[in-house]
Amino acid sequence: MTDPRPLLFFDSGVGGLSVLAPARVLLPNAPVVYVADNGGFPYGTRSEAEIAARVPALLGRLAERYAPRLIVVACNTASTIALAGVRAALDLPIVGTVPAIRPAAAVSRTRVIGVLGTEATVRQPYVDDLSARFAGDCLVLRHGSAALVRLAEAKLAGEATDPADYAAALAGLFGQPGGERIDTIVLACTHFPLVADELAAACPHPVGFVDGGPGIARRIAWLTQGQAWPEQPAPGIAVFTAPILPAPGLRATLAGFGLARIEQLERADRSV
Known part of the structure; x- marks a missing residue:
């Protein structure tokens, strides 16, 4: 029996790709959903109150839509401010990102x-x-x-x-x-x-x-040890929270990280 539930990586933009890359080395067959919150980008200049409110609510919507087995908050700013709120709101493993x-x-x-x-x-x-x-x-x-x-x-x-x-x-x-x-x-x-x-x-x-990327990848592997994975790697999905028409260069970058499909959160059943 294989388990199709994905790993969900979340960041304000493309930064979380630096966490996704080492995770895919350790877990090459893991289904992946990568979320870039371009609707809230950039987090670094937002207030703590905005981030603390936005991130748990958004991840709740994403968890309901994609049913991940684990969520990686692949963003230092979101993790240092909102990680406790995310863990309180969601009943599944949450891996954060903190300064190394x-x-x-x-x-x-x-x-x-x-x-x-x-x-x-x-x-x-x-x-x-x-x-x-x-x-x-x-x-x-x-x-x-x-x-x-x-x-x-x-x-x-x-x-x-x-x-x-x-x-x-x-x-x-x-x-x-x-x-x-x-x-x-x-x-x-x-x-x-x-x-x-x-x-x-x-x-x-x-x-x-x-x-922190390599350490986070090891943590993901440890938390999912013994779980079933698909027999072959599946194309990953890149999700944007706000409407976007990705430039060819960004599409190529996402494809290089194994993210072949691009979706928007508000209509994630349709490709961009």
Whole structure:
């Protein structure tokens, strides 16, 4: 017996693809629904109250429509603000995404760590707690950048991006007192691993990058161990919450991640 229930990945945009990719390596036959909340994008500049209200309600609709076996909130901002609300609202496994401060502290030699996320993520008390628990002997510098989120979206849509824009975003980290000693940067937004090469080229000195994608993939595999999967991989579905006509570059990117079908939430029975 095979089980057709999908894994549902949720983000404000295309950032969650950086979590989907390692999950598909571990679970290649898993049916996948990937949801981009373009109707609420970008989350990083929204208030905590807006996100806390929007995400559980939206995931409730998605769970009813797609009947997933597990939901991955593949968005640091949504996870740090709304994860408790999602878990309270839905009776199924929920995997969140939090800044990878613990693994960053484990590898940093200078004991100076940068946390690069959205404005909403880097100001959360959850980041204070992670820093105190796992990086107490480190200087943890934070910077929020909405520009990097838009750069990642543009890159995955096939648009050219300017190297100077990546350098400008990084200046918010390296320009802080002690920033010249950063040797490890936590990519605390799922969009940012998708532009890791561009970020590396723009850094004033070599650094290591850490993100939560591989750890989340292992968590998904552990939570679903022993469950039945289809015998062959099935084409995944990309769902947008607001009307969209994806550009050819974005369609190609989604297809490269195994998402061959594109739907809109309000009429998900019809392809775009």
